[in-house]
Amino acid sequence: MASLSSNYVIEFKIDVIKTLKIAGISTGLLTAIGLGAYYIHRRSQTSKRVILRDEVRNILRPFQLTEEQLRRVMANLNTEMTNALKVDDSTENDLAMFPTYVHHGPSGKESGEYLVVDLGGSNFRVSHVFIEGRNRMRLNNKIFLIPHSLLLGEGEKLFDYIAECLQRFIDDNKLSVLKAADYRFDLAFTFSFPCQQKSLREATLVSWTKGFSCTSVVGNDVVLMLQQAIDRRKNLPIQVVALVNDTVGTLMACSSNYRDCKAGVILGTGMNACYFETLDNIPKWKGTRDNQTKQVIINTEWGALGRNGCLDFIRTDIDRELDESSLTPHQQVFEKMISALYLGEIVRLIIVDLVQRSILFPGRMQKSPSIRPDYNIFLILRGSFYAKHVADIENDTTDDLSTTATILTSIGIHDPSYDDCFIIREVCKTVSLRAAKLAAAAIAVLINRLNMSSVTVAVDGTLFRHHEQFKQNLSRTLGRLVLRAHRLVLSEDGSSKGSALVAAVDRRLKTSPMAYEKNLPS
Template structure:
């Protein structure tokens, strides 16, 4: 009996004999195989060329020329000038709030301070010890804000903050060995639009970032926090300063770089502040004297575009995102460049629009490509199998994070395995190479647009400062963690800013900078008392 190997050999011989009968040699067979492969490869290449053309047509509105960027710069400059003249919110895009910070750290600051940094769905409590020039010791803890407090009564939100302050002090033994009458100075970093009448008085103009607590808008947030602290009889704290997070970033970097005059946030939101000459601030209602020649202005530039000055670069995707948000026709510029996401807790998704921005823009473009049968052809519409419902991704706002954008656009693997893994993690199983390639192009394009726009607005502020050399302190997750965004930002600024400049990352800027503001305030108060 023949073995299985003998049988296989016999079959192979028979096949070759058959081929020879028909005049087909092994060489010819090889040629046929190579020809079939070549034809298949050419067909695939042709399809990719067609895909690239179709995708390019979809992405073209997101590609900004330097001419368009300079138009954005001119419009921002005009809006800044108008905002410095008056508080006419009906006609001005930008609030241009004077902050009552008119100083820079001089290295003589000292003491210990508490800082509460509220600017999103969590907040940070810090204890900062300032021990002389550039010597700061920092302890902090992040507290998650329950969703109900973001949408409930404002008094309960501030009571919760006071409760967390108590826990932080107790856990770190900060009150131990303190005199009975000792009070901590606290700087309140509050990253929402406020009108300030002094360093420690600030009226909330409007909530942003998904907050809608009642009883806060139109009221002094410093007083609301102080009242909540006072309701806890064991807390000995005095709120001495209201500081925007951009101001904290600026102050922290000013302690290290003598030419730092600008603070920028590029993360879950975007904003900037800078030192402006008082002569250029007609609406300034504070004192004018020889010692006060400049004031830090909180631009609130995220609102740029409210009256249409960015319509020439807004796409249908930008409009769709804005119209579906909780704040339509607000924070137009911010919605084009920032990286917010939904608040997700286990299996419950609270459908709060936290200005989805970069990730959501990419998701909406993907949906557009799916509807055009460019992406995932004949797959997304199929009935779910093995528990896989591809349509969930299409209907779930906020399911594509800014982090996904960063990771995908940096995917340099030969088979785009990083992109495939991310898509699988959000419910798009077994994506083809073409699918991954197209989505990477989408992420690159959206991220590049954001970086160019960020560069354009920073360039305007740097030029307004009008110094031979300017350092810009920057904080926020986009600048801190998104490497390609940061490179594109710096590269674009080099074309738009003629003067010497540098962008530096601010480490714990909000906490350190706000503590420095409180320290300078204490020094000024002690000086006044002694005189």
Template sequence: MKFVLCCCRPKRKTLTVKDICQELVLNHEAIKEVCSCLQEEINRGLGKDSNPEATIKCFPTYVRELPNGKENGRFLALDLGGTNFRVLLIELGAKCTMDSRIYAVPQPIMVGPGDGLFDHIAECLASFIKERDLGTELLPLGFTFSFPCKQEGLTKARLACWTKGFKCPGVEGRDVVELLKQAIARRGDVRIKICAVLNDTTGTLMSCAWKNHNCRIGLIVGTGTNACYMEKLEKVELWDGSTDEPPQVIINTEWGAFGDNGCLDFVRTEYDNTIDRESINPGRQLYEKMISGMYMGEIARQVLVRLVSDGLLFGGYASDILLEKGSFFTKYISEIER
């Protein structure tokens, strides 16, 4: 392993490690300002006239009721939202049991043709069904597709834009359920009935509400970040469905794009700006790039390089690995904390 003397920064007033890291810590007033901006952007997303320009799109999910804990049966689930995806067999009854398998999504598939992605999903689904000898059953399937989508019904959702490193052409603006159905049809060996397409936040809210009936918010901070919540229909100007009881609907905020209009510039750092500038989608999903797992390791690496450059760490010498983009994984932060 090689070590490189970092001396790329001009001389400046002597700072401590704490001084440099302090810009990553928000004070109470800054947090209040972020909350105020978030509320304003959510209101804009819910408004019919303001939604087109809103960064937080607040998509209605068409899910209007939460489980009561008495649901039962066997169900399949697909969960796609990052570099891995899961296929699950879920049995609801007196208790919930799950059998699942994780499949990788190789980098070439993440950026290759859209049909290739859905063919890969269908292939893994077929393998899961065959391994568990489920081929004779027509099982209902829920499809968790954790990317910004404009939902047009329980089983119809058009991809608004790719995030989290995906860039498959030919998918944006199209119904992802239909693309999955076409991939399954091309195989001809999978018997399922797709009953719902939803975001992972909605799935989180539904599954937690099955256990705790007071749950009203689903929040994800994983590869990316997003949140959903139960909203009154009277506040959802975008709603075009039935106004029958219950007068509520789960809203998928897609808050990963919070700050894309510049409202969070007052808390963004040089590290955030570098992450965004070097990403595959500059200027988009800025909030997600500030806090989610896909980017946290790289932010930490940049801070370490800054500390070394200022002579505050490792005697001013950095290993060649530390200077390599993407070499410091988010999981290292958790491992160090433990």
């Protein structure tokens, strides 16, 4: 059928040409007329595309940050950090700036075996870590899925489930074999939620994030709740010895290799950072001050920046719409501009805006639901566009943007035109670039506050690991914002190895505190 149709078109064209020749019109003139018509058509199409792209540029312009705006973000963040180190005031300060009670990086002489529970999303990981001296670690781990009902249910049941999984992990790996009857594993609890710590073993949950809303946990000591759940199992030989934020684990895992590693950053589903601060700069510090305790790692919880309006000058209507429809309105304002949990949704909301303006998929997204229901699902379903889609589309270098077309088809946008794909790629690039620039501005503040001749920043998270363009834009922007020598290093297994190192350093200091300074790595 296709070949018959093609032949018919060819024959039709030949008949038309013959007819025009009979009328006295030459082939050359026909060619000129044809070329003229083609270029007129191309010019009209180009003009139409330029008009469309200009309108798109106007929509995207608020997302395109200048260096002046970035430096204003830096100044505001630095001010909020300084103010929050003076006093704990959740009404006045955007940031919490929690002291973590981790005062030292590893010396390189730590050893022993440790269990680690890493809780920070819809699944958690249990690890068994052997530390055998500097840069020598062995670990075995397993990931456990958390039933959705436990994310929203009673808190005690969540911790009972974690204890149950710990029991299964120990039994499956026969870890209790050949252990003395009174042996107890030291466990570091990597807990990636805002906590007010009173010591390394006491941490009160301030608020849930990342979709958790378990009851009877906020305001309570999560270390105690986990220990009680472990003790309820009677025969589970575990003692929780440290509460570790994932940023701290990220920092500690890299500090084994880099002496100047003094900051840890997470750029993933959430975003946060920690860094070493001298106690003299922390007026609210109520802990020990002596020759062995001159600094402490501060968990900034900087995703909350902007709660009191200091980022309003760069927030867009899309940012406000996303915030109002989120599970945590008016909270984590900075995080909602950067983290992987929100990047895809920002892009989706911009696409919806472009559709409503008839710039994208004109006349198609309004089809009857009975004909193409998935179009309408995309328009109304929050969270249907992922950060991975943003990364893959941004990196689409195919001539026909086939990668973008395939992704759009997979989420219900069938047969997108080249123009549709081109515009959506521009949206992804713009949103991703803004996120990278803002992350760079925040990291620049850490580097400046550390005030060292060179700084290594340990980084982890899906955006840094897997979104190559984001990583390049982050590094490029950071290089323009800070003049000090610096490097960004991917932290490997920070939530396991780094957290185990926190427990190991604590054990070492307890057994030989005076020997610590003598054994610092050079």
